[in-house]
Amino acid sequence: MTENGITGEHDVVAIGCGPFNLGLAALASTVDDVDLVVLEEQPELTWHRGMMFGDASMQVNFLADLVTLVAPSHPLSFLAYLHDMDRLYTFTVRENFFPSRREYEDYLRWAAARLPSVRFSHRVEEVHWDADAERFTVHAVRGDGTHLRLRARNLVLGIGTAPYVPDALADLPPSMLLHTSDYLYRADDVAAAGKVTVVGSGQSGAEVTVDLLGRNLEGGPAVSWLTRTASFAPLDYTKMNLELTTPAYMRYFHSLPQEARDRLVGEQWQFYKGISTDTLEAVHELLYRRQLEHGLADVELRFGITVEAAAVDAVGRAVLTCRHRDTGALFEHTTDLVVAATGYRNRTPAFLKPVDDLLLRDGRGRPRVRVDHSVELTEGVTGRVFVANAEVHSHGVSAPNLDIGAVRNATILNAITGRETYRLPKRSAFTSFDAPGRTS
Structure with missing residues (x-):
């Protein structure tokens, strides 16, 4: 305990606990040398409650859970949830592999309850970069009023859209x-x-x-x-058009000039609108x-x-x-x-204001995001800031999709650990997107 509150050192502080950062915590939970904590302002996990109609179904199948597409044997998969709830057999007989929205939220809450790294009722107030310590300092307030200072070299922003x-x-x-x-x-x-x-x-x-x-x-x-x-x-969920939502297309999209990316996002609206x-x-x-x-x-x-x-x-x-x-x-x-x-729409949280001048932006004021989902920072900043669902402009219309979440989180963890902690799909599409002789 210090006069400024509790201080903690971590490898990663992830801010916001929606499906994407929850999936990051799930994948990190089985990596021994990654100390990750997720801070969420709300007291519990809720997901689209204002649109939770009784018969509302997911638009992706159960394999697009928190972990399966990169770690199919992970203990926090949707199948593990069904098994734990004693619903695996009835789910199979149902022969509808698209869970209801209510069931998917229940799965998310089940996973969150098994992750001590996820901390609810923790409101982040400010983030600073400490050049001497080469760490970000995250100032947060717990639900009981306790002030905390957490330090980490890596931040992951998963605050969602407004x-x-x-x-x-x-x-x-x-x-x-x-x-x-x-x-x-x-x-x-x-x-x-x-x-x-x-x-x-x-x-x-x-x-x-x-x-x-x-x-x-x-x-x-x-x-x-x-x-x-x-x-x-x-x-437009026909199978060949769905190849435009694959990791292979995401890598190709990122390799294009920004003008081409913006044009394609406008043309591909039926994938998400x-x-x-x-x-x-x-x-x-x-x-x-x-x-x-x-x-x-x-x-x-x-x-x-x-x-x-x-x-x-x-x-x-x-x-x-x-x-x-x-x-x-x-x-x-x-x-x-x-x-x-x-x-x-994406939002710029107030807590980032102290480090806003460290984030490099494109001509339209959007963060310049690398292929590994980290934001380009000013020279000399050795920490990294990763984003989840804030990179349609850099990675394409699949960025908000749940079925890309596990791949993005595995990419982030691989970047943080400096090794292939999780094997990424090498071939996720039959279509070749590049011009002949060009590679992305």
Whole structure:
């Protein structure tokens, strides 16, 4: 104990405990010479609770767990979880290898409970670089108010992304606006509204629309679904296109000039902004069933619509100013509650401010991330800062995918240990991405 609180020395301090840093802790737990600690501000692990619909399914199969794709015999695999819960046989008979979202969260909590390196109720306040000690110093506060100083040569940032609400909706009062991440928390507001409008598509927008259509069939509110995309487009999960989400493609993507990377991210939006075919079929089935009923509130679906502004009218309803993208026509859309299905954005945490000038950035202000997921730092800084799910611009659209998490974490651990602690896949795609004669 010191006057500044408890001090600890570690090889790695990982900040944030979502699936990615939890997977890092899981892989590190079987590496004897890596001392890693994970700090998480929240008192427990929760995962997408605001979208935890009862029938919500994962979009990746169970092999995309915390460890299996690089360590299939690891004791914290999803199969080990099923065995421990005595559900392995029934899971096999189920013949659906896509766990429910609720089951996946339960798996994450099971794994976290078996990892002493994961510390909840630990809020990181500042990070500093100590040039003399060649260590980062992490200042944190524990839930009981105790101040801690932890030092490590390596940091891993896995703080996740933040819900994004575009400026066009920002003028609406909180009572009339919610993000999909809070949808189930705001169930009373949804039930009380006469009309609910979903703005934006993607999987979250479609799942909310399914829920609203179900409510509508039972006499619930009117429903509108507006999206700027050219259609209610499906996720492109055909097998050969999925090769663009492999480690092989990620390495190739990283080798490209930044201009080419940015162009490809825009072109490949259906890999991460589309809608599962099962959810689209559920939407259509509910719309079909409405035809057999009478007296239901209206339902409206429109794609190719940009919301340009929002305001509150004289009678207290939300009015969206919209543009029809094909014709350029402007129109007003009146509703009681807006659900923003507008995705998430990376965020720069306040605790990094003392070391912000050490992080090198590209022309658009984004961190310059090496192929091993470490950020390029100013000359003379011998420590390393790794990022998880903050490198779409450098590694491609697969960066947020759960099925890349184990490979990324193995890459990070290999970089930290300076050896092949975990064997990485040498050939993960049948497609050749490079020009002939060029290697990435």
